[in-house]
Amino acid sequence: MKNNKRIFLLCAMLLSGFFVFSSVIAEDLVYISQIQITGGSGKTTNDFVEIFNPGADPFNLNGFRLVKRTAQGSSDTSLYVWENDVYVPPQSFYLWAHGDFIDLFLNTSTIPDATSSLSSLASGNGVALRFGEENTGSLVESVAWGTANNGFFVATTSEPTAEKALVRKDLFAPTSTYDILPGAPRNSTISYQIPDETPSSTPESEATTTPDTTASSTPESNASSTPEQLAKSFLVKILRFLPNPAGTDSGSEWVELINEDEQEVLLDGWFLDDESTDGMPGSSAFKILGTIIPGETKRFVLPEGSFALNNSGGDEVNLYFGDKSLAHKTSYRAAAYDDGIFEFRDGQWQPPAQNTGGSSGGSGSASYIYYAPAAPVKLSEIFANPAGDDTEKEWVEIYNEGNSTTSLEGYFLADGISEDWSKSAWAIPEDATITPKGFLVIYLPKNSLTLNNSGQETVKLFSSAKQLLDKVSYKDASENQSYSKNEKGEWNFGFPTPGRENIEGLPEYNLLLSEILPDPLGNDEEFVEIKNNATNTINTAGLILQIGSRSQIFEEGEIAPGDYAVFYEDDLPVRLSNNGQTIILKDIFGRELFKVEYPKAKSGESYALTENGEYAWTEIPSPKEGNVFVLGTVEASVAGQASSGPKTTTAAATKTSSQNQRSGTSLEADIQVNEKIQDLEARILELSQKLALLGQIAPAQADEFGQNSNQAVKNNKINPLFYLLLAVLALALFVILIRWFFAGKKSISTTS
Known part of the structure; x- marks a missing residue:
């Protein structure tokens, strides 16, 4: 009897647990709200699945998994498994995406909450949310498409094409049909806001114009509301544009957008561009930023370097979403008169018959958004293939064409063939500035850019608005040579000139190995001294000091005329031999500039260059000074070349006769x-x-x-x-x- 009671209690417990779980599944669910399976050619893994929590409480995904099935498949393949507490906020979205879908990271509202690359979606597939193990866990919801016959619910027999998504019609109903619309993914930062029953309006008198500021109008009827931010909306449209401002067009043309949607729209990463041959924004497209609230009109001034609208012959003004799909298209054929603002009237886009009211022609007004024109900076030199290990030795030089100091805060460097800004672009340090008509050399640290030494490579400079300002392409970088622009604007490989005017051809040096101390006494250090025997300052960057079979490449440095550079033990490629050795100084291209071979060292004495171009041992090492010889046949300070070259005496390197000349x-x-x-x-x-x-x-x-x-x-x-x-x-x-x-x-x- 007791055993029967125990069995009854156990069954009751199991049944109650089943009903509790069933009530959770039935009443506290999340739904699959959107699915994209391809971004088109070359982007077949641009997949995402959007989930929506219609409940009033956060939904814990711990224990759930997102699975897929092929068209005729009968078993699950996991796309993602939640093994810890992860909550979907109430009446909010959650976004999973394939790990290769990098375009989503360009927009804060579309950065995936979870990514994986376990598998990808394709035609005729299906996805499902399952609690528990693959195949056997409780099925929460499933959606299939096209020719699928895999046991999942077929929402549509149509196949979503490139950048199109299956979009759930009713986010709150347990069952719903799906439409195929342009994909507009939303992550957990986006919550659903039920639209007000009373539509908002923006009377013309409420919109204000604030030139040269970034202020935006806030319609009174919407002042207290916090609508959901949409990443896409076809109800954001081009309202007006000015192709031909009075005076200089560049930097003064503008385009106005209006938001006819009932929700706020995030414009980050959207594009404005003129006529396109392939239906996508080009390299001169203007990338816009910001948000636009319901009923608001916002003006974007096109900075120098972006596309320019034609004043005659007609043109197009096109608005693109962040994924480069077309949002709104306009075209005009009418001539653009000075300050003639184009609006859609009488069935076409055209300016008013007569300009009345200066540059404020047309109707209505707008928030005036002005993005400062990009600084007049250009790429001037690229050093992609230094001798030896390239790490942290590659550099890019930028030239300031303007007449004022320019800050590069927020600017980017990037490589690769794409002309669009991406997350892989490297941000230039915030404190980077360039003086007027000056140069800035930026050494590329680890984890920034790695410039190709062989094959094709493109280096790009982007403004703080993520616009492409300049790009340079080269092929097969020559070792120890930079790719630089000459006065004619032509690019060639040649001698590196970081921070200075570019030169053509190879420079001539007049450097001497003037003194060597192989075997110092006490706490003294070994050293090699180099003298600049020329009349101009010489930059030592890239010069090579070879001792025996080991070499050292000099970093940035300069030697004034007649002055010396001394390299002590820690700066030498190898310790000097006391038994004699050969030392060679080479230029950046490996050309031999000077060579000396010293014999067995004398302790405490340096091997120094004499006035007549020969070497002798001296008991008085004199780094950074003229060489001095005592009790020998040579008594004067020395500044000359080796016997292989002309002999020169330099005043800066010579002791005065009162200091050194001695009587017989x-x-x-x-x-x-x-x-x-x-x-x-x-x-x-x-x-x-x-x-x-x-x-x-x-x-x-x-x-x-x-x-x-x-x-x-x-x-x-x-x-x-x-x-x-x-x-x-x-x-x-x-x-x-x-x-x-x-x-x-x-x-x-x-x-x-």
């Missing part, structure tokens, strides 16, 4: 001092040898001295050998003092 008497005295020092050193050596011989003759006495030294001290009886040793040490100390004294005199004489 002083030289003779120095020679005598050296002879005396050498004689003393010979005497010390002789004494040392005699002492060693004495040690061999009387080892017993030495042992006895070692054993009985303590006792001898106590008895004040010192072995004679001790006195002999003490005398030798005193004599050695005396010789050292004499050597130190004369060496000091020698040092003073070299600087006097």
Whole structure:
């Protein structure tokens, strides 16, 4: 009996759980509100599925999965699985998209809430929301299309084409039919707003014009409402446009839009353009930003560099959604007179018969949106293939054609063939500015752009409004050469000139390897010194210092005429050998500029270039100064080339005669001092040898001295050998003092 009760209770619990879950599925559902399966040729994975929560509470997707079936399939393939708490806000949307659908990321209202690339949608497929496992989990809702025969509900036998979507007619009904309309995806930031029963109106007297500002009109009837922002609406239309403003047209033409929808529309990423041959916006299309509320009229001034409307012969004004599908099209054939504003009247787009009222012709008024014209900046030089590793060594140079300092805050650099701005564009640092008629060199950091060394490559510059300002294409970048524009506007590979006027041909250098210190004493460092023997400043960027088989490419730097650049241990490609080595200085193209081979190093001495173009060892290393030689045949400071080239003396590198020139008497005295020092050193050596011989003759006495030294001290009886040793040490100390004294005199004489 007890077992029967337990079975009954268990069944009751299971049934109650079933009814609870059933009530959740029945009353607290989410619906599939929109499906797109292709973006057209080359964009077959531009898929998205939009979900709508019609309830008054957030809906938790944890445990649900989005699945698909092929046309004749009978088993699920998961598109996405929610394994954690993810909520769809009440009466709001949720957007899944294929991971390759990058265009969605260009608009804040269409950035997907979830992405995956597990599978993609196609003709005759079907999708479904399922709670639990594939095939066996509870089916919440399914939608199929075209020729599908896969067990899912076939909403339409038609196939949605490129950028068209199956759109649910009734978002709140448990069952609904679907229309095929242009895709307009919405994410969880978008909520559904039930339209007011009383339609809003915007009387002409309520719209205000605020020139040169970004203020927008807010109709009184809508001031307190917060309508849903739509990403697409065919009820946003072109209202008026001005092809021929008085004076200069460029930067003064404008187009006005009006929102006849009952909801606010987000315009970010939409385009304005003139006549198109392929039905899509071109490279000079103007990308607009902002929102437009119901009934509002908004004017967009076309900046310099964007498309320009024809004044004669007719033209088109076209409005495109962010996905580049056509939103509204106008065309005109009438001539455009000065300040003649075109409106649709008498069955065609035309200006008024006579301009009455200056530039405010036509009817109505609008919020005046003015985007400042893009700065007059252009690409001037590209360095895509530096020697060695390219990382963080590539750079792009931009030239300011204007007469005032220009900020590049919000500007972008990008590569690739597309002329449209995309998320992959790299933002130029905010503090980047260019002086009038000046250059800005931008070194490309990691994770910015990687310019191709081989094949075709295009570098693009975009304004803060994400308009294409300039682009340059090259093929097969030559190593260590930049692609630059000359005075004629022609682009060629040649010598890099970062931050300076571009030059044609290869420059000539006059650089010398003037001093080398391979074996320093104490805390001194090894160094290699380079002297600029020319009369002009030389930029060291790209120069190559080769020591043995290792090379180092110099970073940005300059050497003034007659001045020196010193490269210490940490800046050298390898430590200098004390046994002799070859050092070569090359230009950016690998041409040999100077070469020196030094012999076995002398400790503490540098191998320096003399005035007559030869090298000699000197005891006084002099980095960043003219070379000085003491007790040798060369006594003057040195500034010259090696014997392979002309010999030049530069005043900036030469010590004055009062500092360095010494008389013949002083030289003779120095020679005598050296002879005396050498004689003393010979005497010390002789004494040392005699002492060693004495040690061999009387080892017993030495042992006895070692054993009985303590006792001898106590008895004040010192072995004679001790006195002999003490005398030798005193004599050695005396010789050292004499050597130190004369060496000091020698040092003073070299600087006097």
